[in-house]
Amino acid sequence: MRHGRSTFLTVWLVAGFVFLYGPILLMMAYSFNASRLATVWGGFSTKWYGELFANKMVIDAALLSLQIAAVSATVATALGTMAGIALARFGRFRGRLLFSGMVTAPLVMPEVITGLSLLLLFVAMEGAFGWPAGRGMMTITIAHITFSMAYVAVVIQSRLAQVDVSLEEAAMDLGSRPSQVLVDITLPLLAPAMVSGWLLAFTLSLDDLVISTFTSGPGATTLPMLIFSKVRLGLTPDINALATIIIVAVTTVVVIGTVVSNRVQHRRLAEGSRSGG
Amino acid sequence: MTAAPAPQPGFPDYADKPWLDPKARPFVEVERVVKKFGDFIAVNEVSLKIYRQELFCLLGGSGCGKTTLLRMLAGFENPTSGRILIDGQDMTATPPYERPVNMMFQSYALFPHMSVAQNVGYGLKHEKMSKGERTDRVHEMLALVKLESFARRKPHQLSGGQRQRVALARSLAKNPKLLLLDEPLGALDKKLREQTQFELMNIQAKVGVTFVVVTHDQEEAMALSTRIAVMDRGSVMQVGTPTDVYEFPNCRFTADFVGSINLFEGIVTTIAGSVVTVKADGVEGELEVDHPTPVTVGTPVAVAVRPEKITISRETPTDPDHNCAEGQVLDLGYFGDRSLFRVRLASGRIVLVSHQNVRRARDEERKVDWDDKVWLSWSPRAALVLTE
Numbered sequence: 001m002r003h004g005r006s007t008f009l010t011v012w013l014v015a016g017f018v019f020l021y022g023p024i025l026l027m028m029a030y031s032f033n034a035s036r037l038a039t040v041w042g043g044f045s046t047k048w049y050g051e052l053f054a055n056k057m058v059i060d061a062a063l064l065s066l067q068i069a070a071v072s073a074t075v076a077t078a079l080g081t082m083a084g085i086a087l088a089r090f091g092r093f094r095g096r097l098l099f100s101g102m103v104t105a106p107l108v109m110p111e112v113i114t115g116l117s118l119l120l121l122f123v124a125m126e127g128a129f130g131w132p133a134g135r136g137m138m139t140i141t142i143a144h145i146t147f148s149m150a151y152v153a154v155v156i157q158s159r160l161a162q163v164d165v166s167l168e169e170a171a172m173d174l175g176s177r178p179s180q181v182l183v184d185i186t187l188p189l190l191a192p193a194m195v196s197g198w199l200l201a202f203t204l205s206l207d208d209l210v211i212s213t214f215t216s217g218p219g220a221t222t223l224p225m226l227i228f229s230k231v232r233l234g235l236t237p238d239i240n241a242l243a244t245i246i247i248v249a250v251t252t253v254v255v256i257g258t259v260v261s262n263r264v265q266h267r268r269l270a271e272g273s274r275s276g277g
Numbered sequence: 278m279t280a281a282p283a284p285q286p287g288f289p290d291y292a293d294k295p296w297l298d299p300k301a302r303p304f305v306e307v308e309r310v311v312k313k314f315g316d317f318i319a320v321n322e323v324s325l326k327i328y329r330q331e332l333f334c335l336l337g338g339s340g341c342g343k344t345t346l347l348r349m350l351a352g353f354e355n356p357t358s359g360r361i362l363i364d365g366q367d368m369t370a371t372p373p374y375e376r377p378v379n380m381m382f383q384s385y386a387l388f389p390h391m392s393v394a395q396n397v398g399y400g401l402k403h404e405k406m407s408k409g410e411r412t413d414r415v416h417e418m419l420a421l422v423k424l425e426s427f428a429r430r431k432p433h434q435l436s437g438g439q440r441q442r443v444a445l446a447r448s449l450a451k452n453p454k455l456l457l458l459d460e461p462l463g464a465l466d467k468k469l470r471e472q473t474q475f476e477l478m479n480i481q482a483k484v485g486v487t488f489v490v491v492t493h494d495q496e497e498a499m500a501l502s503t504r505i506a507v508m509d510r511g512s513v514m515q516v517g518t519p520t521d522v523y524e525f526p527n528c529r530f531t532a533d534f535v536g537s538i539n540l541f542e543g544i545v546t547t548i549a550g551s552v553v554t555v556k557a558d559g560v561e562g563e564l565e566v567d568h569p570t571p572v573t574v575g576t577p578v579a580v581a582v583r584p585e586k587i588t589i590s591r592e593t594p595t596d597p598d599h600n601c602a603e604g605q606v607l608d609l610g611y612f613g614d615r616s617l618f619r620v621r622l623a624s625g626r627i628v629l630v631s632h633q634n635v636r637r638a639r640d641e642e643r644k645v646d647w648d649d650k651v652w653l654s655w656s657p658r659a660a661l662v663l664t665e
Contacts, residue, residue, distance in 0.1 A: 169353055170386035172373045174400030174451065184399075188390045267433060 024247065031240035048241040058226065058242060065206055065223040068137060072144035073201035077194055079145070080152025080201075085186065087153065088160035089168075106150040115214030118143045122215065135217030143215040144208060148201035155200065159193035160186075192264050199257055203250070295328040296504065302365075304329040304487055305350070305455060310359030312345050319345040321511035322359075332481055332488045334498040337508035338534070343491045346508075347457050350489060351380045364454055374403075379453040383460040385444035387432040393443050394419070394428040400451040418446040421480060438469050445477070449484060458490045462497055474500050495535045499523065507531045523583075528665035532581045539587075539628050540663070541580040545572050553662050555580050559626030564600050567657040572664060579663040584631035586659035589618055589645055594654035602653045604628065609647055618645065620653060628653060 031049070035042025052058055083103050087096075106114060122132060122139050132138045167189070171181040187194075209224040216225065223242075230239055295301035303326035312320040320342040327333045335343040348354045349361060352373035361369050368376055379400070387396050398415045406414070419425045422442035432440055441461070448456055461477060462470045478501060481488050492498050498505050499519040506516045507530070515522055515531045526532035529540060541564065543557030551569040557580055564580050572578060588594070594601050607627065608619040618630040630653060638644070645651055 164384055164386060166382045166384055166386040167388060169351075169373070170380070170382055170447075171388070171399065173351060173353075173378075173380045174447070175374050175403035176399075177374055185388060 027240050028244045028247065031237060031244040033237055033240075036237065048237040049245075052238045052241045052245075055238065057221075058223075058238075061221050061223045061226040062242075064137060064220065068141050068144060068222065069202045069205040072141045072148060072205045073198045075141075076145045076149040076152050076201040077198045080149040080197055081156050081190065081194055083149065083153040084156025084160060085182075085190075087157045089165075089186075103153050104150055106147040107154070109147075111147075111208075111210040112214075114147055115143070115211040118146065118211065119214045135215060136220035139215045139217070140212050140220060140222065143211050144201075144205040147208075147211065148204045151200050151204065152194075152197035155193050155197040156190060159190060163189050192261065196257065196261065199253065203253075296326065301328060303327060304331075304364060305489070306360075306362040307346070307350075308360040308362070310346070310349065310356045310361065312342070312349060312354060313357045318511050320349070320356075323508075323511075323513050325506060325513065325516065327487065327489065330485055330487055331503045332478065332490065332501055334502035334505045335489065335491045335508060336493070336495060336498040336505050336535070338493060340510075341508040342511040343493075343508050344459060347380075347459055347489065347491045350455070351378055351457050352376050377454040378457060379448040379451055379455075380457040381444050381448040381459065381461055383463055385432075385440050385464075387440055387443055387447070389432055391431075392428065393424065393430050393432070393435070396432065396443055397447045397450050399447065404451065414450060418450045421449070421483070422446045437464055437466075438473065441465060441473065445480065449480075449486065452484075453486060456486050456488050458488060460492055461490060462494070463492070470497070477501065499535070505535075507534060509534070525661065526581070526663070529579055529581075529663050532579075532661070532663060537584055537629055539582045539584065541582075541626075543578060543580060545574050545576045545578055545662075548572070548574060552657060553578075555662070559622060559624035560602055561623065562601075564660065565598075565657040566660045566662050568661050570662045570664065572662060576664065581661040581663050582655055582659060584617065584629040585615075585633070587628070587630045587653050587655045589620070589630045589632055589651050589653055591645060591649055591651055594652050596654065596656075599654040599656055600660070602628065604651060604653060606645060606647055606649045606651055609645075618651075620651060 030041075032044050032046060033040075033042055034045035034047065083099075086093075087100055087103065090096075118139075119135075122135060122142075125131060126133060132142075163186075168181050168185055171185045172178065176184060207224065208222075209228055212222045212225055216222065221229075223246075227239060227242065230236065305325070305327040307323055307325040307327075310320055310323050311318065323342075323346060325333075335346060337343045345354060349356055350363075352368070352371060352375075356369060359369075360367060363376070363378065368378075388399065391399065394415050397418050398411055401411045401414055404411075415428070416425065419428055422445055424439060424442055424446065427435065427439065427443075432443065435443065441464070445461070448458075462473055465473060474497060490498070490501060492501075499522075502519060504516060504518055505522050507514045507522060509530050515527045517525070522531060522535050526535065526538075532538045532540065541555070541557035541560055543555040543560075543564070545553055546556050546563060547554040551567055553566045553568065553570065553572060555564045555566060555578060557564050566580055570578075588599075602622055604620040604622040606618055607621045610617040610619075613634070615634055616632045618632065620628045620630055622628060632645075
């Protein structure tokens, strides 16, 4: 390989990035457009941001989405961690294959089907014993837990597969009962994976449109549902402003997450090279 | 030689060899233990008696069942059948957290999220101890392994040798009745291993805990242990002191696994007192072995001779009692302290000979060189007869 970077490669690299991020950057630029028309540049302005924050519907939808995302990510992390530990540490128990298949099925299930089946379940449950009464925030949250739990379980399982079993055995050997080992050793070692699992579940929930649409009821409109319905009525620049805020928020979270996990990785690498030497 | 040195304080005096005394009470008893994983028999009817303050080695190649046996002593695996008694108590079904046994893991298994002191003190939080006592105990243990100044470090900030010592301190902190060590020196480089070996023996003598060590390294086993159990395919082949196992192996496997050895397969032709004469394949004439063994004329046996017990020379040997063989040097390995020769006999059979380089010599002064015609000779008392 030559050391100098070839112009050809640089051009292609730039072209690739423009293809990926051009539309997003353009949209972010247009959120500062003074003109009402999305296609005409009318000078710089932040008025759409003001309009956005004055719009109670948008703020309500955003708060609802954040609430659902926080609750469902937390519950999904708890359940997913348990499922991941069972898959990684309990050996070949009876029905393991079935369990592992069913835990991960939501990853490949078409969202439309997941959404529809959950809707039917909620309706049937309401008819049978009156809970959950009607559809709304509760049903959306439950639905989000069911699919995001699968992602958490996979993250936890793969992290735990890298943790030396003898760490847990050593704790047991030193007198800790299995429950104590879980608290002292397993969970602290899983903490980074649980954080990334939670973030993943949170993002998935915040982003979900299809399943939310199926399982929501009157009065419960999440942000993606609101955006989708607004866009159908025609593009308004305040949506650009909203999208820009979301992108900036997501980017910040992702950057923080990457930096943190890089640090952990770095430490682990240093550890590995030392134990090797 | 002057008078024998007085035994060092703290060192168990194994002159009395408790394993030879039928009345001595064993500290650990493994009784006909079998462990199966599905159809695979990992440990097959193993019975062992280990005495207090012994440093007992389980020696064998990979997959011989030594680690499984150790894990059964720790309580991580339950025997399919058989019993394990520790200090007179049946521990067969006791979970690891209730056994007076601690283990040092091959990977050391140091908790990466805890400091050295927290690692060492981890087991103590289950003991009825005040905080002060616990801190004292941690310091005492770190002093034992000479790591006092590293108490606040995390495991990833330590070298391999230091981690090994933290693992040892942690496993000794609870003052176990029995300490199990899985390949304790396996992850260290050669120089450090030799040094740590003696340190381990000193620590064992100081704390007086019974050690059971698993290793695949026969030199390590020989140097460390009071007794060795040689294992192969789930069974114990021989139990004995390092000398017993090296000088008087009871079977071909032990003879070949511990050190290197020349095995001449043959048939017993005559027996005169303790001297057995064997007609061996690939060797001209007959071999005399002075080793009392219950054999009869016509029994198929193996004559075993360690490479260092064979003399190699270009001159015809003069001692009429010695076994002789003529051959040609095929290969010469120079290790500094000794040289290893591979000598081909007329029949094509290869014999290993180790020669201690007592005298300093330049390459051109070497007495025996490549392709030289040489005579090999050894005393009948240096060889063994193996039947199994």
